[in-house]
Structure formats: structure tokens, C-alpha cells
Amino acid sequence: MNDRRIDHEALIVGAGFGGMGAAIEFTRLGIEDFLILEREDDLGGTWHVNHYPGLAVDIASVTYSYSFEPNPYWSRLFAPGAELKKYAAHIADKYDLRRRMEFGVIVEQAVWDDDGEFWTVRTHDGRTHTARYLVTATGFLSQPHTPDFPGIDSFAGDIIHTTDWRDGYDFGGRRAAVIGTGATAVQLIPEIARRARALTVFQRTPIWVVPKVDFPIPRPVQHLFAKVPLAQKAARAVNTSLLEMLMVFGVLRYQQAKPGNQVAALLAKTHLRLQVRDRETRKALTPHYDFGCKRPTFSNSYFRVFNQQNVALETGTIDHIEPDGIVTADGTKILADTLVLATGFNLWDVNFPAFQIVGRDGRDLGQWWRDGRFQAYEGITVPRFPNFLTLNSPYSYSGLSYFTTIEGQMKHIGRLFGEMRRRGTRRFEVTERANADFLDRVTKNLASSVFYAGDCSGSRSYYFNQHGEATLLRPESTLTSLREQASFPLDDYEYA
Template sequence: MNDATLDHEAIIVGAGFGGMGAAIELMRQGVADIAILEREDDLGGTWHVNHYPGLAVDIASVTYSYSFEPNPNWSRLFAPGAELKGYARHVADKYGVGKHMEFGVVVERAEWDDDAGRWTVHTADGRTRTAKYLVTATGFLSQPYTPDFPGIDAFAGDIIHTTAWQDGYDFAGKRAAVIGTGATAVQLIPEIAKTARRLTVFQRTPIWVVPKVDFPIPAVVRRLFGAVPATQKAARAVNTSLLEMLMVFGVLHYRQAKPGNRLAALLAKTHMRVQVRDKRTREQLTPSYDFGCKRPTFSNTYFPVFNRPDVDLETSSIVRVEPDGIVVDGEKKIGVDTLVLATGFNLWDVNFPAFQIVGREGRDLGKWWRDGRFQAYEGVAVPHFPNFLTLNSPYSYSGLSYFTTIEGQMRHIARLFSELRRRDADRFEVTERANTEYLDESTRRLADSVFYAGDCSTSRSYYFNQHGEATLLRPQATLSTLREMESFPLDDYVYG
């Protein structure tokens, strides 16, 4: 292949933390000509798109960051969203990946040309770009879900999706409704309740909420982190270990460690009992599924909201939306001036992948996944898709911090591209054998998880795809994941 005919050596789709991590590692491996295509108008991924009131990390900031680029200046243990956006800008500038980014570029499809040995990427502006390597880093939660309630188009008030927040929006004097009680809603609802005349929270599925040990990080500690990085590294290790215990014993090894899962649920129930006065409300807020079936969250301000006389919890199903309100089962109508959609994201229908990707012999990735099983070797590679790495993919999410996943994938990229250089090759493709073995092993390990050994029937969890399989998480401890990502058998790929 004549590289002179290519527009770029590598194209990365997505300028969030995953895309930046991939770019940093590719540059370390000598891949210099990189284009990072981003549909939004700035970098940061979810931390650019989301800027609703109350936005903050739900993993302590010392862990929710690159281990190789610690930030000693977090203002709180759980940093607000604006600081994560600033951290993304800092990383892009320091590691030189910002200059490779192009914003407002919507990728519609990518096709592999086996004869030419290259990818052709088509964008919504009608352009095409070619590259030797393609990396998708479009995130797990990037395609917002908007429910199609009957009559919603006729609603006369304001409709705000949390991913399209109107900064400065004033709820004073308004009857507000929030649809959804996931992690985003848990952060947002207490903020709306501060000013709205009345707030109705429409809950379809309750969420497990545990206490949030959050506090401002004193200036003296921040100075210590900056002067002695080992101290921040130690803090990261402690927090990571606690999260690891929650993930491994509470979720992945549910069958063997069921008491640990029950203890986590008891902690959440006790937290709610202390904070919510009304018995009926506590019953409504208590999940009927096992802890870990869907991602739990941390908050000290969510439950107390339901003690307020101007906040209502509505658990009846929505029948339709009318111009001035919402009608639920029994034809009960609730007046609404502003409708907030905290309805999450569509992972399995439109996000895996986020655009059409056609590999060798015309295999359409999305169709192949949906017609068969969702799968990806080590959570990054797919047979019949040469020179392709998918960072947001089945069986890839490791641990509770996204950065664990990112850094594992960076290690995989480092090993793979080192082998390409050693062989003086420029093409790789994972074998069917290696992919099948990884899929079978992941399936076997997940049999012990809360998803299959526990009761998740009422969870409506985004962990489960349309086939009823929980194929999002990599069912391994973080340390073993990182070891395997940097030591996978090199003959699991073919090279050319």
C-alpha cells in the first residue's frame, strides 16, 4: 500500500477521554498522522456534552483520571463536571493531541477496502477520508434516548434533555417534571428542587444509592499531591481497591460472595431509611432487583428531596403527554410547565456501533452483532475488521472507573503496534479462534455474576442488550485485565 495516497495514517472517531488515550498511545508507537473526528464543537466527550446543574463524577477524582497524568488540583473528592472538562483540555494540550482534532464532523459510515488495505470514512458533509487504521472512541453513553410518549410533540412548555441542557434555565415559579431516576437524575433532582414551585419525579425503576463520602480537598493536601506525587498515587490505590471490592465481590462474583452483595444493599437501604421519613416513599424508592444489576450511584442529597412537601414521587406509568401536563394510569393528570428528560442513552440499538462500519467481505458490524451475539476480542478487536479497534465495545468495560478501561486498551494498542513494527507489517486482524475463545471465557465467567446468578428481572438495566445478555462489562478483576491487555498471545492476530 502506498501511504502517500492516504489522507491519514489513523482516524480516531471521538475526542473524549477514550479517543485522547488512543491518540496518545498511537503517537507513542510512532503513528504521527492522526485525525480525531468529533461531532461536537469541542473535546471532552460526556464532560462537554453534559453540563446540567449538579454534574459531578460518581467515582472519586483521584481514580477517575489517567494514572500517568494525575491532577493534584481537584477541588473536591468528587470533582464537578467543569473540572473534568478542564482536565480534558489540559491533557489534550500537554500531550499534543488537540492539534489533531476536527470538530463538528459527523461520521456516518466507514468501509474497509481489502485490495487497497485502507479504511474510507464518510462524513455528513459529503467528504471522504482514507486511513490505514480506524479507531472508534464514541463512548458508551453517547446516543441520547428520547421516549416517544403519545402527545409529547404537543407539549406547550419547555422540554429539556439532560444532554442538551439550557445553561441558566430558571425553574422559579414553574411546575417541573423529571422523567428518569438514573445516575444523572440523582444529581440533577436536588438542584431543581431548590427553585421549582413544584417538582414531580417520574420513576420507572428505582436506583440503588449509597452514601457519598465527599468533601473539599484542602489546599494543603493539593499542594502535597503536587509536590509529592506518590501521595496522590497512594490515595488512588486506596480508592481503586475499594471500588474493586465493590465490583468484584458485589457484582462479578455474586454467586460466591452473595453476603457481600447483600451487605451493599443493606447499606443503601439503611442510607435511605435514615434520610426518607415516609414509609410508603421508602418502599417506592427501594429496588426490587439485586444490587449491581444496574449501575448504583452515590448521593447524600437525593433521598432528602422526597421529604419536601413540594416534591412528589410518581411511580404510575405515563399514558400520554398533554400540552399542560402528563397523564398517568388511572387518568390522573399532573400539571407541568417544564419537562426534563433524564432518560439516559440508547446503547444497543444505535450505539454499538455509533455509525455504520463495514469490514472485510462486506460484514456490517452492527448487523452482525444484532443478528448474532455482541462480541469483541479483549473488548477491542473484531474478526473480519482489519486494522480496526473499537474502544466502546462488548465485554470491554473494566472496573468502575472508565479510565481503567481506557488504560487497559492503551496497553493493548502498545503491544499490538510493537509487534507490527517488529514484523515490519502494517495490517492486523484478530483470528476467529481467539475471538471465540474470549467470548466463551467471558460468557463462562459472567455465569457467576449478579446479572445471571442474581435477580435482575425488574432492573431494566442498560447492561443487558436486546438478546438478554449482559455484554458490557469485562468479567475480570482490574489487575488481571491490565495484565492480559499487555500480554495477550501475539498469534491471536494475523499480520500482513
């Protein structure tokens, strides 16, 4: 093999928490020659791209962070988005990652060279990079979905997508229309309702919303966390246990623990009843699918906005858009001069993967997934894709905090590369047998989840791909996932 053709030992695409986690693990392994390519103008992933009013984590901050790098100074139990962005910058600086990052670089293609045993990565500016190992850390929610409503180009007012927010935009005196009622909209809508002259919320599918137990973290508690890390570790353990109960018993083990799911749904319905006065509005805001089919969210202010005189809920199908408003299928026209698209992301058509990846024997990863079944061994490697790690992949998301997934994958990388070092090899590829066995196992385990044993028919959930399979979540407890990532059979890989 001609090493002079290799620009870097490893190339990581994405400078969010996943990409930085992989970089930290490489550094621990003694792999210092890596490059991180990021399409945005700074690091932080979703916490850099998103900065709309009301942005905050929807998992308690003590859990939504690396366990090995706790932040004792979160201002609230559910920290504002700006603090996550600051935390990302802290990680990059502490682990000396920023100097290895290139920003404003859009990766278009990666192709495996089987003779030279390296990846060639092409970017939008015509450059190429070669690397022995390729890691994609492009995130699960990185490709915004912009609906192609007839006439949207004719709209005379302002159109704002939540991922391209205009900081300082003033809704005062304006007639706003928000399309979408997912987790982002739940955070954003109360902020718009405070200022707008009129706000119409276009809902296609209602979302399960439970009370948000949020409060400022007092300074003495922050100082305690800083001086006694064990205290924050205990708080993290308690919160993680609560999330685990919600995820495992409410979603993944629905068939065995259906009463637990029903209790969660009852809590959300009670929350709705206590906050919304109008009976018809409550009915329209009540989901007609089981709790957990879509990712639920937390809020104490979302439902209450529908009591305001300036806020209306519209459940009619959008037919088309005119210069001064939106027309529904029944001919109703809602006037608007600001259109906010809280329309989420496109996972399965363009995000898995986020650019073309061609492995051994010319296998195109995106085409292979979409023509067949979405799959990845342990949610991180794929057969016929040597020296390739995909962090945002089918069956990879573990638990409710993304950091559980990241740290599990870091364990997997450490074990895999440690074995290559022991063998004196530099190439790995998961076997077809190991991949098939893992796919069979997770498919079987998901059979008892709410996705298949419950009623998700009306959910329009991004958990389901275009084949109707719920292939995003790993159907195991986080403890099981972490243990398996650190102890998978080493002969599930071939080494050379």
C-alpha cells in the same frame, strides 16, 4: 499498495478521554499522522456534552483520571463536571492533540477496502477521509434516548434533555416534571427541587443509592499531591481497592460472595430509611432487584428531596402527554410547564457502533452484533475488521472507573503495534479462533455474576442488550484485565 490514497495513518472518531488515550498511545509508538474527528464543537466527550446543574463524577477524582497524568488540584473528592472538562483540555494541550482535531464532524460510515488495505470514512458534509487504521472512541453513553410518548410534540412548555441543557435555566416558580431516576437524575433532581414551585419525579425503576463520602480537598493536601506524586498515587490505590471490592465481590463474583452484595444492599436500604420519612415513599424508592444489576450511584441529597412539600414521586406508567401536563395510565394528570428528560442513552440499538462500519467480506458490524451476539476480542478488536480498534465495545468496560478501561486498551494497542513493527507488517486482524475463545471465557465467567446468578428481572438495566445478555462489563478484576491487555498471545492475530 498505493500509499497516495491514504490521507492519514490513523483516524480516531471521538475526542473524549478514550480517543485522546488512543492518540497518546499512537504518539508513544511514533505514529504522528493521525486525525481525530469529533461531532461536538469541542473536546471532552461526555464532560463537554453534559453540563446540567449538580453534574459531578461518581467515582472519586483521584481514580477517575489517567494514572500517568494525575491532577493534584481536584477541588473535591468527587470533582464537579467543569473540572473534568478542564482536565480534558489540559490533556489535549499537554499532549499536543488539539491541532489534530476537527470539530462539528459527524461520521456516518466507514468501509474497509481490502484491495487497498485502508478505511474510507464518510462524514455528514459529504467529505471522505482514508486511513490505514480506524479507531472508534464514541463512548458508551453518547447516543441520548428520547422517549416517544404519545402527545409529547403537543407539550406547550419547555422540554429539556439532560444532554442538551440550557445553561442558566430558571426553575423558579415553575411546575417541573423529571422523567427518569438514573445516575444523572440523582444528581439533577436536588438542584431542581431547590427552585421549582412544584416538582414531580416520574420513576419507572428505582435505583440503588449509597452514601456519598464527599468533601473539599484542602489546599495543603493539593500542594502535597503536587510536590509528592507518590502521596496521590497512594490515595488512588486505596480508592481503587475499595472500588475493586465493590465491583468484584458485589457484582462479578455474586455467586461466591453473595453476603457482600447483601451488605451493600443493606447499606443502601439503611441510607434510604434514614433519609426519607414517609413509609410509602421509602417503599416506592426501594429496588426489587439485586444490588449491582444496574450501576448504583452515590448521593447524600437525592432521597431527602422527597421529604419536601413541593416534591412528589410518581410511579404510575405514563400514558400520554398533553399541552399542560402528563397523564398516567390510571387517568391521573400531573400539571407541568417544564419537562426534563433524564431518560439516559440508547446503547445497544444505535451506540454499538455509533455509525455504520463495514469490514472485510461486507460484514456490517452493527448488523452482525444485533443479528448474532455482541462480541469483541479483549473488548477492542473484531474478526473480519482489519486494522480496526473499537474502544467502546462489548466486554470492554473494566472496573468502575472508565480510565481503567482506557489504559488497558492503550496497553493492548502498544503491544499489538509493537509486534507489527517487529514483524515489519502494517495490517492486523484478530483470528476467529481467538475471538471465539475469548467470548466463551467471558460468557463462562459472567455466569457467577449478579446479572445471571442474581435477580435482575425488574432492573431494566442498560447492562443487558436486546438478547438478554450482559455484554458490557469484562468479568475480571482490573489488575487481571490490565495484565491480559499487556500480555495477550501475539498469535491471536494474523499479520500482513
